[in-house]
Structure formats: structure tokens, C-alpha cells
Amino acid sequence: MASLGELERAVMDLLWAGQEAATANTLRDLLAQDSEAGDGSAGHQGKDLAVTTVLTVLSRLEKKGLVERERGTRPHRYQAVSSRADHTAELMHEVLGSAPDREAVLARFIGSVTESEAATLRKLLGYN
Amino acid sequence: MFWTSYLLAVLALILAWPVPVLLSRAQWPARSPFTAMVLWQAIALAGGLSMIGAMLVYGLEPVGDNLLAGLRSLAGMVFYNEPTTALGFWHLFALSAAALLTAHLVFTLLLTYYKIERQRRRHRELLALLASPSDDGPGTVVISHDSPVAYCLPGGARSVTVLSDGLMAALEPAELRAVLIHENAHLSQRHDLLLWAFAAWRQALPWFPTTRLAQTAVNSLIEMLADDVALRTESKGTLIKAIAIVASGSSQPTVGTHAFTTGGAVVEGNSVSATGGADSPRTTASRVSRLLSPQPPLTKGLRILVLAASILLLAVPTALLIVPGLLG
Numbered sequence: 001m002a003s004l005g006e007l008e009r010a011v012m013d014l015l016w017a018g019q020e021a022a023t024a025n026t027l028r029d030l031l032a033q034d035s036e037a038g039d040g041s042a043g044h045q046g047k048d049l050a051v052t053t054v055l056t057v058l059s060r061l062e063k064k065g066l067v068e069r070e071r072g073t074r075p076h077r078y079q080a081v082s083s084r085a086d087h088t089a090e091l092m093h094e095v096l097g098s099a100p101d102r103e104a105v106l107a108r109f110i111g112s113v114t115e116s117e118a119a120t121l122r123k124l125l126g127y128n
Numbered sequence: 129m130f131w132t133s134y135l136l137a138v139l140a141l142i143l144a145w146p147v148p149v150l151l152s153r154a155q156w157p158a159r160s161p162f163t164a165m166v167l168w169q170a171i172a173l174a175g176g177l178s179m180i181g182a183m184l185v186y187g188l189e190p191v192g193d194n195l196l197a198g199l200r201s202l203a204g205m206v207f208y209n210e211p212t213t214a215l216g217f218w219h220l221f222a223l224s225a226a227a228l229l230t231a232h233l234v235f236t237l238l239l240t241y242y243k244i245e246r247q248r249r250r251h252r253e254l255l256a257l258l259a260s261p262s263d264d265g266p267g268t269v270v271i272s273h274d275s276p277v278a279y280c281l282p283g284g285a286r287s288v289t290v291l292s293d294g295l296m297a298a299l300e301p302a303e304l305r306a307v308l309i310h311e312n313a314h315l316s317q318r319h320d321l322l323l324w325a326f327a328a329w330r331q332a333l334p335w336f337p338t339t340r341l342a343q344t345a346v347n348s349l350i351e352m353l354a355d356d357v358a359l360r361t362e363s364k365g366t367l368i369k370a371i372a373i374v375a376s377g378s379s380q381p382t383v384g385t386h387a388f389t390t391g392g393a394v395v396e397g398n399s400v401s402a403t404g405g406a407d408s409p410r411t412t413a414s415r416v417s418r419l420l421s422p423q424p425p426l427t428k429g430l431r432i433l434v435l436a437a438s439i440l441l442l443a444v445p446t447a448l449l450i451v452p453g454l455l456g
Contacts, residue, residue, distance in 0.1 A: 088271065095279055107319060108277070117375070121371075
């Protein structure tokens with residue numbers, strides 16, 4: 001049985017890859033297919049993956065603000081709030097941005113560099 | 129008692145302005161970053177202690193011979209309704225100010241911790257979904273991004289070092305190792321605690337020169353400390369090259385202007401203007417020049433002198449507060 005963390009990741013990958021909102025049932029089938037296809041690493045969900053487990057994973061993702069559900073339909077259909085690229089952009093914005101408290105949240109190998117400083121460093125490397 | 133509060137106030141003033149200005153201009157911290165770090169911590173702690181202490185001692189002057197005696201009589205007034213006639217308006221004012229400042233500092237420290245932890249948790253959650261594990265160890269993940277980016281996200285056992293695709297492509301294995309050792313040094317030396325404390329210190333008293341200078345200096349010193357760890361196993365040339373590639377690679381026109389807007393978030397390379405927070409752009413320059421033309425570390429005697437001064441900085445205000453009748 002895969003951990004909830006691995007399942008969250010697998011579900012998000014499916015939602016990001018798919019164009020349309022999906023129900024928990026559809027997602028369960030897709031996850032089962034993936035594991036039958038036997039792509040080793042992520043494929044130990046097995047056939048016995050219960051829809052309730054998928055629903056648990058989905059509600060966890062919803063709480064984290066990553067997934068939203070269409071409430072008009074039954075069963076509920078789920079979709080990703082924003083794309084994978086958007087979330088990557090959000091992360092990198094936090095890393096590269098100059099928010100005043102960013103310095104305390106994470107430590108970057110290289111902080112902000114001015115253009116002239118970068119030019120000096122390139123010269124040092126023998127570029128230009 | 130009166131002289132004590134006067135001396136503490138003078139100490140607080142000196143530590144709030146001239147001392148940090150001088151220290152931030154000094155050249156020697158780059159030679160012995162650890163010693164400088166201890167001194168900055170002593171300055172911050174002694175500064176806060178003497179600020180609060182000066183007001184407390186002034187306010188308690190009529191009712192106690194030293195801090196402990198004064199606090200005891202104050203507790204008597206607060207909890208057992210003993211007469212307060214001994215305290216005039218300014219005494220009460222000073223006592224209230226001391227209590228407020230203490231509460232403010234503690235509250236800001238906790239609030240900053242909470243904010244940092246919340247941001248880190250969110251960041252970790254996203255990383256769990258977006259980044260893939262790397263071959264370089266359990267705590268290392270790779271995120272798909274073109275700019276060369278490396279950073280670590282502290283969080284105890286869940287600490288993680290993040291590398292970008294762009295970085296992996298740009299660096300040779302040895303340079304990559306240097307980057308990883310550098311980031312792991314941040315984690316193992318618990319630099320996050322320093323960053324937290326000094327970020328809160330600045331947040332609490334943003335108009336004090338000392339808090340801004342201290343944060344800038346500490347940010348720079350932890351980078352030097354981590355560089356020194358990397359130098360134990362990797363060559364100086366490797367580290368310099370890694371720094372230069374990451375710094376220049378991310379602000380090269382091809383990458384630096386490569387900004388894309390998605391969901392309201394603009395991402396670009398490292399060419400952030402010099403206005404960016406306390407993370408002074410001079411940090412990178414001073415790191416590189418420190419590696420290119422290394423100065424010998426401070427002599428043992430000087431280092432002991434600075435450490436002794438740090439201890440004295442903490443001991444003097446404490447002694448002034450506690451020892452009865454010192455200075456009458």
C-alpha cells in the first residue's frame with residue numbers, strides 16, 4: 001500500500017495531465033491502470049485501492065488548496081486549482097523573490113546579484 | 129540604583145547605534161566569521177537586556193536595592209495591594225514601557241516563528257508534489273526550472289535541499305558537491321535559528337540601525353561559514369566556479385530576462401535589483417573576494433579577545449541588574 005504522500009503525488013500528476021475534471025472513481029481506475037502497467041517506482045497502489053482512500057487523498061489535497069471540486073454534479077468531480085507550471089512558478093517566486101522575510105524561510109546558495117556583479121563574475125569565468 | 133539605570137541606558141544606546149555601525153564596516157569578520165557571529169549575538173542580546181533593564185531599574189529605584197528586591201516589592205504591590213505611593217508617574221511609566229517592550233519582543237519572536245513555519249510547510253507541501261528525489265541523498269530533491277537555483281528549506285528532520293534542473297546542467301559534479309556541502313552546512317549548523325532570531329529582532333525594532341545591520345551581517349556570515357565547510361573537502365577553485373556560474377548564469381540575458389507570468393506570479397532569474405530586503409547583494413561579492421584573496425584568520429589572541437568582549441557584554445548588564453548595591 002502506497003503512503004498518502006505518494007498517492008497525493010500520483011493523484012496530482014493525473015489531474016495535471018488530464019484536461020477535464022475527474023471523479024474519484026475515474027481517478028481510482030487510472031491509478032489502478034498505472035500500477036498494472038507496472039511502471040515499477042510508483043506502481044504499488046494495486047487493484048485493491050479503495051475509492052474511499054482516493055476520496056481521503058482528494059480531501060487532503062483540497063484542504064491544502066491544490067484541488068477543487070465541482071459541487072453541482074454527483075459524484076463530485078475534482079480538478080487541479082492551477083497547473084503544475086503555476087505551482088512551480090509560485091515556489092520559484094518565493095525562492096528568487098525579494099520578500100523581506102524570505103531570508104529567514106530558506107537559505108539560497110546565491111542571494112541577489114546585481115547586473116554589474118554578474119558581469120564581473122562572468123568575466124572571471126572567461127565568458128564575454 | 130539611579131546610576132545603574134543611567135549606565136544601562138548608555139550601554140543600550142551604544143549597542144543600538146555606534147557599535148553595530150563600526151562592526152558592519154569592519155573587515156575582520158570575513159576573516160573569522162564564527163567569532164563575528166558570536167559578537168553580533170552578544171550585541172543583540174546585551175542591547176535588548178540593557179534597554180529593558182534600564183527602564184526596569186529606573187522604575188524600581190524607589191522600592192528596591194537591586195532588580196530582584198525591586199521586583200519583589202513590585203509583586204507585593206500588584207498581588208497584595210501594598211501601598212504604591214513610593215512610585216511616581218515616571219517610575220510607573222518606565223515600568224510599563226519595560227513590560228510592553230518585553231512583551232513586544234517575545235510576541236514578535238513567536239509571531240515570526242509562526243510565519244516562517246507556515247511558509248516552510250506550504251513550500252514543503254508543494255515540493256512533495258513537484259520535485260523529484262535526487263541521486264545525491266535522501267534530503268535532496270530536484271525541481272524542474274531553467275535557472276540555476278539551489279537552496280535549503282530547514283525543518284528539522286524534514287529539512288530538504290532543492291536543486292534546479294538548470295543548476296544540475298550547469299555544474300560539474302565537483303561543483304555540485306560543493307553546493308550540496310554548502311547547503312548541508314546551513315542545515316547542520318542550524319543557521320535557521322540565527323536567521324529566525326535576527327529576522328524577529330529586525331521585525332520588532334525596524335527603526336534601529338542595529339537590527340538591520342545585524343540581519344545583513346548575519347546573512348552574510350552564515351554564507352561564509354557554509355563556504356568554509358565546503359572548502360574542507362572541495363577546492364577553492366571549484367567553489368568559486370560554482371558561485372560564479374550560479375550567480376552569473378541566472379542573470380545572463382537569455383535566462384535573466386526569461387520571465388514568465390503565470391497565475392500572478394512572475395519568475396525571473398537572480399538579477400533582482402539591489403533593493404531586495406536584507407539580503408545585501410554585496411554578500412556575493414564579499415564571498416567571492418574573500419575566496420579570491422584570502423586573508424589569514426584572526427590570531428588566536430584576537431579571537432579570544434573578541435569572545436571575552438562578547439561575554440563581558442552579556443555579563444555587565446546582568447551584573448548591574450542583579451548584584452545588590454553595585455554602584456549604590
